[in-house]
Amino acid sequence: MGRAPCCDKANVKRGPWSPEEDATLKSYVESHGTGGNWIALPRKAGLRRCGKSCRLRWLNYLRPDIKHGGFTEEEDNTICSLYLQMGSRWSVIASQLPGRTDNDVKNYWNTKLRKKMIAGKINLTTSTSSSQATPINHATALPASSTSIVPPCFPKTETHDSAFPNLQTQNSAVSNLTDNINHGYSQRVSFNPYLCNPRFMDFSEFGTSTTTCNNSPINVNYSSSQEGSSISDSPAIGDHKHCTESMQPGGGNVCEEDAGILMEFGFGLPYYDIVNGIPFEEKASEIACMSLADCTSVSSIIPHGLNQSVINYY
DNA sequence: AAACCATCCAACCGCATGTTT
DNA sequence: TAAACATGCGGTTGGATGGTT
Structure with a gap:
């Protein structure tokens, strides 16, 4: 049985809010509060709007502490x-x-x-005070401004990707991460390792943080400090050209050219763009759009068995 | 000036989860 | 315990706007 609609869509106004509606909502919330019931609020306030719409308008635009303007x-x-x-x-x-x-x-x-x-215009290392690479402390790896409520590796709530039906059981690293998530953090436990940053893994356990490009090593550096951590690769993304190698079953390298960008770690974890932090789907689009002009094909950098997923994606 | 294109962002949608009955 | 209801979230859409041809 499906859910009942939250409001009578035929009798509510949709689309952009008028200044009058804004004023009505603002004035009502400021004088009465939300009453913990957004659904009933528009009727009480005399607005022909869905409660969800009112809530969104208040939270995203009308709230007094909203900061408008460019990001620093x-x-x-x-x-x-x-x-x-x-x-x-x-x-x-x-x-x-x-x-x-x-x-x-x-x-x-x-x-x-x-x-x-x-484009490489974000420098994630600027806030660190120490350049010495140290084992990542899960409890301190967040930026100084963050609070302790944010887990080191936050589980995505959605169901896992059908392209990787067995990820949860594929290796102990994933299990360990799940443990990390569950430790002291009880919210939602459907674990999607795509969205778990490899920086929180102990890479020494997996034995690789270096790959090659044109027979030259690409070092993927994981470093951390008390205030933050960073990932960098060398050479720059745009320098990876003439890539010809294809993915080997069972954990061989990615198209070597972009190994520093798009890594398959060879231990069962799926693709995760460790430079850009972009999960597979987004990565797939970028493969086509930006980074791999000289690769023989998109499938050459996708693990066997995932090719169809890439095709489907497109 | 008009047509086209790219970008931005407010708003909507559906779903998952929490709460109440 | 289950169903109904409410809230919060992330993904997506589409209109507005500005730039380019």
């Missing part, structure tokens, strides 16, 4: 850093940025920041 470099860093750690948990990310809403952060990421990061 520090905010850029925070967003990128948190995105790398937890993926698209916009509400959690926004909670670290006073005055910013999840919708704001999401829009900003999708329209500007992601491109900025791909």
Whole structure:
């Protein structure tokens, strides 16, 4: 049985809010509060709007503490850093940025920041005070501004990707991460390792952090400090050309050219763009769009068995 | 000036989860 | 305990706007 609609869609206004509606909603909420019931609010306030719409309008626009205007470099860093750690948990990310809403952060990421990061214009190491690489402490790897409520590796709530039906049982690293999630953090436990940043893994356990490009090593550096951590690769993304190698079954290298960008670690974890923190689907689009002009084919950099997923994606 | 294109972002949608009955 | 209801979240859409041809 499906859910009943939250409101009578035929009798509610939709689309952009008028200044009058804004004023009505603002004045009502400021004088009466929400009463803990957004569904009933529009009727009480005399608005012909869906309660969800009122809530969204208030939270994203009318709230007095909303910060409008451009994002600062520090905010850029925070967003990128948190995105790398937890993926698209916009509400959690926004909670670290006073005055910013999840919708704001999401829009900003999708329209500007992601491109900025791909272009290498985001320096995630700027906030660190120590350059010495140390084992990542899960409890301290978040930026200084973050609070302890954010887990080191936040589980995505949605169901796992059908392309990787057995990920949860594929290796102990995933289990360990799940343990980390469950330890002291009881919310939602459908674990999607795509959105778990490899920076939180002990890579020594898996034995690789270096791969090659044109027979030259590409070092993927994982470093951390008390205030943050960073991932960098060398050479730069744009320098990877003439890639010809194809993926080997069972954990061989990715198209070597882009191994520093798009890594398959060979221990069962799926693709995760460790530079940009972009899970497989997003990566698949970028493969076509930007980074692998000289690869023989898209499938050459996708693990066997995933090719169809890529094709389907397109 | 008009047509086209790209970008931005407010708003909507569906789903998952929490709460109440 | 189950169903109904409410809330919060992330993904997506589409209109507005500005830039380019």
